[in-house]
Amino acid sequence: MTEGLVTFALIKLADIIQEQERLLTGVKAEAEYIRDELEFMLVFLRAADAMEEKDDGLKVLVQKVRDVAFDxxxxxDHFRLRLTHDHGDKFCSSVQTISNSIITLKARHQIASKIQALKSRVINISEAHRRYLIRNSIMEPSSSSTHTPRVARPGNMVEEANIVGIEKPKKHLIGWLVRGRSEREVISVVGMGGLGKNTLVRKVYHDADVKKHFxxxxxxxxxxxxxxxxxxxxxxQQLFRVLQKTVPQGVDNMDRDKLKTVINEFLQQKRYLIVLDDVWHTDAWDAFEPVFPxxxxxxxxxLTTRKTEVALTACIEFPDKVYNLDPLSPEESWTLFxxxxxxxxxxxxHLKNVAERIxxxxxxxxxxxxxxxxxxxxxxxxxIDEWEMVYRSLGAGLEDNNRMRNALTILSLSYxxxxxxxxSCLLYFSMFPEGIPIQRMRLIRLWIAEGFVKGREGMTxxxxxxxxxxxxIKRSLVQVVEAxxxxxxxxxxxxxxxxEILITKAKEQDFVAIAKEQNMIxxxxxxxVSIHNDMPSMRRIHVASRLRSLLVFWGKDYFPGPPKFISPSxxxxxxxxxMEGxxxxxxxxxxxxxxxxxxxxxxxxxxxxxPSSISKLQNLESLDLKHAQVTELPVDILKLQKLRHLLVYRYETHESDDQIRxxxxxxxxxQIGNLLSVQKLCFLEADQGQKxxxxxxxxxxxxxxGILKFRKEDGRDLCSSIDMLTNLRALSVTSITESEVIDLEYLSSPPQFLQRLYLTGRLERLPDWILSLDSLVKLVLKWSRLREDPxxxxxxxxxxxxxxxTQVYSGExxxxxxxxxxxxKVLGLNxxxxxESITVQKGALPSLQKLVVQGCKLLQKVPSGIKHLAKLKTLDFFDMPYDFVKRLRPDGTAQRAGRTFLQKSVVQFIKIVQILPFDAPNDFIRRLHPDGDGEDYHEVRNVPEIYCTYQKNGNWEIYYNYARPDILLKRQPDWKP
Structure with missing residues (x-):
């Protein structure tokens, strides 16, 4: 992490040397000396991070480097702040004038003095640094690899799990091994550290059937x-040990190419199993794969690996042989615990509650x-208080326990x-409260603002x-919650x-302070600083003068307001x-x-x-007002020439239909076009004039x-503008009313990289240019009312x-x-x-996984040919009558979610169970089961999940797949009536 800090300081130093060369007169040489020394230290820091915990001298040296980079x-930054005082954005264009001012003279004297002091510190650190290198031989050629220095593996603690939860994956892998094809196959087991990959594969390796087979x-x-x-x-040595023969003479003196030849020739006529455990890099796979014929x-x-990239690379010819090892189930976890x-x-x-929490x-x-x-x-x-104390101190103090130290060491390897x-990016996760999903774009914008990310050639x-x-994510350090x-x-x-590991490291490196207690210092x-909402009081919060970032997570009604923790001085x-939320x-x-x-x-x-004074924020890149109450921006916003992301919109649910937002x-x-750097602009209202x-x-x-309140007469101008937006990835246009036509026929050069298109409004016909969108992955059409089959x-x-x-097609x-x-993969018909009918020809929709049918009142039967959809996992319908649903079960009763909803409206129903309703005609569902009419049972019998919702006496009830009672309540396990 110190390496990153030094790198960021170097970038800032290089920029200021280049931009303010005139103002650095007299100290430019010193600034360049500091830059050169820090660059040399970077090589050292690459090797130091993983070793400093075990070497007090190294830890002190790294801390000194970190301090000088901070300073x-x-x-x-203070130099820049002093120079921009009272000059704002005129600074860059008025260097000569400013350099003659008293303020600038004082700033020059100040920075000269500080840089001289920093140079002296850097000289001392450099001398200590070189002495350390000589004494410990840190920079020997054999240690110059970019790979992390090896950290000794502690005892195999996962082995102590005594195969809890291991039987199922073990049988799966053994099946792959002993019932494979004649050609050599590669199998990858992938998962984060501590999941038990090593234990699983060892059990497979030593299984009797595997031993017999190989x-x-x-x-x-x-x-x-x-x-x-x-x-x-x-x-x-292992190969010859099987033959109970000694290793041929000369092996110890062979180079790697000769060694590989010996192995390859030995295995040419043999059935073998090679386990490559703990493969960290694709380079390692590339080095060993050719050895085995x-x-x-x-x-x-x-092979086992923590990285998806390694697993996929190794199994590029066998993509179905990547086994993602999952964590233990709650039942398995309890058994092991x-x-x-x-x-x-x-x-x-008396310990069960606290044990479950731990x-x-x-x-x-x-x-x-x-x-x-x-x-x-x-x-x-x-x-019980001792157990409660362990729970409260999970993030602090357990490092002193040998077992926990070993666990942290193993997990720290990935870091x-x-x-x-x-x-730096991973440490940033420590700022967020535990348990909350983190929005991808929020994280990305924060990383960029922090300076962790710089554009590369051809990439933003x-x-x-x-x-x-x-x-x-590929390294199994970050988990995807929703995609x-x-x-x-x-x-x-x-x-x-x-x-918890990241919080400890972030604290050690002054990366972040987590404010969770009153009067924290x-x-x-x-x-x-990250302020969490479980803080009892905000009245006397301490704010560090070097603060660069402040994140506030506050869910309580009372809020002390930013003056309590934003001090201009x-x-x-x-x-x-x-301050989201x-x-x-x-x-x-x-x-x-x-x-x-x-x-x-x-x-x-x-x-x-x-306020119009927002124009003072000349460095602002992201302004996020999504789901705030702002409806208009001042003209002064146009002065923010670095603004890249401007989000100003909110959703409101229609009172009569929870789906209409x-x-x-x-x-x-x-003059919105003055925001020349903007990349995301959502959602501006088009009814403010044609220009x-x-x-x-x-x-x-x-x-x-994103555009709202679009009118037909705006079409030509918008098309002319879109022709110029060659970088556009997502476009959303919503007409001012349902009947208003979205006229985009004038578009001659649609953006070739457009991935997502949302058109909400009447379409006289589908624009021809849509056919040219080879990059399009998502298309949402609403209110189109087309007469021709789209x-x-x-x-x-x-x-x-x-x-x-949604209301796209008026045909039958x-x-x-x-x-x-x-x-x-996903098709919604609303x-x-x-x-009246849907036909799926054999060979159509080969990848479809989810089909949603809603509000198609005249549809008489399930889509004909749906049985051909081999990958279909979910089929959803809505509003089925109870008289027909009850015929789905041999006993004449509907298999329901176990509840009757007393609410009499779709809105109330959705708010309770939080699932999307799907509307279909009354006598639709009885055709799905052999104990009803059963006419369509053969069409859907292979679909794993079928959901239907129906009314009985004005009450809403849910029917789940009659063939799979084990999936009941799968969609909303936490709902309450």
Missing amino acids: MEDTL QFRVWITLSPSFKEEDLLKDII NNSRGSHIL CKKVFQNNNCPP LGRCEGLPLAIVAMSGVLATRDRSK YDLPYYLK SEEVAEDFLNEL TSYGQVKTCRIHDLLR WSEKVRR RSRLLTVLD TPLKEFPNEVVSLIFLKYLSLRNTKVNSV NKHGFKAPA LMSELGRLIHLRRL LLFLQNLPNLVHLEF ALHFSNEGFEKL KLERL
């Missing part, structure tokens, strides 16, 4: 710092469960392996940040135990202010004095206006554009994954033809009021 950043078995572990020659020699004898390579703590499955009743923190991670069990096994079981820029900062997040139908992450989180060096360097009622005036602010979020607050945007200034649509063509960096027009879009129709039949919609 350098502060010096540069005469030659080899196990090698590829740690992050493995030596290839040593492992090759180990393989040879494809001899058409049913041989296998079985009780076995380790109580030596049986019985927990004393176990919940382990989240099914065997390593964490075993480690926690070791802590609790030493506690007095008669004293140590990260490059510096990913360490947002795209680079997305790559960073995906890399953390879109087309595979994009929506929300994510980290495992609680990993979070933290180091003046701390850069970030002490928060002048603030770059990030996130706080009950803030007014725009905080103190904010406009924070001239370095890059990120401001007032999302989900009660703020209803933005009225969207409210904002009235934009007439507004023409202005959009100037925003050439736009990636996402399927024939859309079926050949090559990458379409998600398609929704829909026909999905052979090989149409090859990649479509309120096609004249639709």
Whole structure:
């Protein structure tokens, strides 16, 4: 992490040397000296991070480097602050004038003095640094790899899980091994550290059936710092050991190529199993894969890894042989926990509640469960307060326990392996309260504002940040909570135990202070503060003068307001202010004095206006007012030339139908095209004059554009603008009324990278340019009321994954033809009021996983040919009569969710069970079961999940798949009537 801090300081130093060369007269050489020394230290820091915990001298040295980097950043920022005082954005254009001013002379003297002092400190650190390197040989050539220095693996604690929950995956893997094809196959077991990958594969490796099937078995572990020659020699020793022969002479003196040849020739005519355990990098796989011959004898390579990228690379020819190891189920976790703590499955009743809470923190991670069990096994079981104390101190103090230290060491390996820029990104997760899903774009914008992410050639900062997040996911450090139908992450989180590790490291490095207690005091060096809503009081909060970022998570009604923790005199360097979800009622005036602010979020607050003084925030890049009450922006917003993300909109649910969400945007200034850097603009109201649509063509960096209250006469101007928006990825246009036509026929050059298109309004016909959208993954059409079948027009879009129709087609039949919609996974058909039949030809919709049918009142039967949809997992309908539903069961009663809903409206029903309702005609469902009419049973009998909702005497009831009673309540386990 210190490496990242130094890198960021170097970037800032290089910028200020280049931009303010004139003002650095007399100290430029010193600044460059500091830059050169810090660059040299970077090489050292790459090796130091993973070792400093075990070396006090190294820890002190790293801390000194960290301190000087902090101070350098502060010096540069205060210099910039002093120069911009009373000059604002005129600074860059008036350097000569400012340099002659008294203020500038004082600033120059001040920075000269501080840089001289910093140089002296850097010289001292550099001398100590070189002495350390010589004494410890840290920088020897053999240690210069970018891989993390090896951290000794503690005892295999997961082995202590005694195969709880292991039988099912074990049988699965053994089946793959002994019933495979004749060609050599590769199997990958992937999952985060501590899940028990090693234990599982060892059980498979030593299984009797596996031993019988493979005469030659080899196990090698590829740690992050493995030596290839040593492992090759180990393989040879294991192979000859099977034959009870000595290793041929000369092996110890062979180079790697000769060693590989010996192994390859030995295995040519043999059926073998090679286990490559703990593969951290694709380079390791690339080095060993060619060693093992494809001899058409049913041989296998079985590897374990924490990284999805490694697993997929190894199994590129066998994508179905990637086994994702899941955490233990709650039942398995409890069994393991009780076995380790109580030596049986019985927990004393008085400890059950606290034990369940402690176990919940382990989240099914065997390593964490075993480690926690070791802590609790030493506690007095008669004293519940001791167990409660363990629960309260989960994040502090357990490191002193040997078992927990081992668990943290294993999990820390994943952190140590990260490059510096990913360490900063991962540490940032420690700022969020545990258990809350984190929005992908929120995280990305925060990372960018913090300076963790820089654009690369041909890529925006947002795209680079997305790559960073995906890399953390592939490394099994970040868990995806929710994803879109087309595979994009929506929300994510980290495992609680990993979070505690990150909090500890963040605290050690003054990365962040978590404010959860009254009158908390933290180091003046701390850069970030995260205020959590379980703080009892905010009256006397301490704010560090070096603060760069402030995140507030506050769910209580009472809110002390930003003055309590934003002080213009002490928060002048603030770059990030996130108050999402706080009950803030007014725009905080103190904010406009924070001239370095890059990120401001007032999302989900009660703020209803933005002052014209916001123009002072010349560095602002993200302004998030989503779900606030703002409906208009001042013209002064146009002065924010660095603004990249502008979100001003909210949803309101229609009173008579919970599915209809009225969207409210904002009235934009007439010259909105002046925001030349903006990438996301949602949602501006088009009924402010025709020139507004023409202005959009100037925003050439736009990636996402949302327009409301669109009128037909705006069509030509909007099309002209869209022709200029070559970077557009998402476009949403909603007409001013349901009957208003969205006229986009004039578009001649649609954005070639457009991925998502939402058109809400009348369409006289589907625009021809839609057919050219090869990158389109999601299309949502609403109120179109087309007379021609839209399927024939859309079926050949090559990458379409998600398609929704609402009041789109006025015809009587829909026909999905052979090989149409090859990649479509989600299809929604809503309120096609004249639709009587749906036909699915064999070969159509080969990838469809979910089909939603809603409000199609005249539809008489399930889609004909639905039985051909081999990948269909979910089929949803709505509003089925009880008289017909009861015929679905042999006993004449409907299989329901176990409740009757007394509410008499769809709105109330949805608010309770929180599922999307699906509307279909009354005599629809009886055809689905052989004990009813059964006419359509053969069409849907292979669909795993079928959901139907119906009314009985005005009460709503839910029917779940009659063939699968085990999935009852699967969709809403926590609902309450």
